[in-house]
Amino acid sequence: MYVREHISRVVDGKTYNTRTALNCHMHTESKDDQGVPHLIELYRTKRDQYFLVEHNIPHPHMDTEKRLPTDVLTPISLEQAEEWVEKYCPWRKEKIFASSSEADATTLTLRIDKMTKAQLIAQAAKHNLTLNAYCLLKLEKILYEKESPRGGGVFLERGFNPSE
Template identity: 85%
Template sequence: MYVREHISRVIDGKTYNTRTALNCHMHTESKDDQGVPYIIDLYRTKKDQYFLVEHNIPHPYMEKEKAAVVDVLTPISLEQAEEWVEKYCPWRKEKIFAINSEANLTTLTLRIDKMTKAQLVAQATKHNLTLNAYCLLKLEKILYEKDAPRGGAGVFLERGLNLRD
C-alpha cells in the first residue's frame, strides 16, 4: 500500500512544504496496474504561493517491473491555480482563494469529553492530519454536503478521505 509522505522542497529560494501548507484539494485521476491511484494535490502556503504535488508518478528511468513511485512538487502561479480549481473543484473556488489573513479567521472553542477528543485525535492521525484540520474537514463536510457534485461526501472523497469511520 502506498503511504503519502510529507514533502518539503526549496525551489528558486522558496520553501514548499506539505506539512505546513494548506491542502486545498485532492484530485484522483485513475489507478495503475496495482490499483495505486494517481493523485494530484493543490496546496497553498502561508504566503499565498500555490503548488501541486503529483503522487505515484512512476520513475521514468527505471524498468517497469522495478519502478518505484515518486512524488513531484511543482510551484504554480495564481492563474494556473485558478485554472486547476476551475477544472477539478469549481464548487470550492471561493474558499480556496479566500484572502489568507487574520481578519478572515476566527477561533471556535469546543468543550468535549476526553473520549471524544481521543477518538478525533486517532482519526486525524489515521488520515495524516492535525486535529484542527480534521475537525475543520468534518465541519466542512456538513456545510458542503449538498454542494458536492457527487453527493454526500464528494468533497472528502476527492481528498481521498473516508470520514465515515
C-alpha cells in the same frame, strides 16, 4: 499501503514545504495496477505561493517492472491554482483564496459517539490530515455539493431532509 511523507524542495530560490504550507485540497486522480492511488494536492505557502504535489507517479527512467512511485512538487501561479480549484473543488474556492486577514474562524463543538470518532480519526490519518482538517473538508464538500446527498440514513430517520 503507500504512506505520504512530507516534502520540501527549493525551486528557483524559493522553499516549498508540505509540513509548513496549508493543504488546500487533495484530489484522487486514479489508481495503478496494485490499487495505489495517484493523488494530487494543492498547497499554499505562508507567502501565498501555490504548488502542487503529485504522489505515486511512476519514475519515468526505470524499467516498467522496477518503477517505484515517486512524488513530484510543482510550483504554480495564482491563475493556475484558480484553474485547478475550479476543476477539482469549486466549492472551496472562496476559502482557499481568502487572505489570512479575511479568514474568520469560529469554534464548533460536536458531540459524537466514540466509534464514529475513531472512524473519522482513521480516515484522517489515511489521508495524512488532522481530524479537524478532515472533518472540515467533508463538511464543506457536503455543504457545497451541487447534487443532494445520496440516501439519507439517520437524517431522514429523524425527519431531516438534507435536500431542503
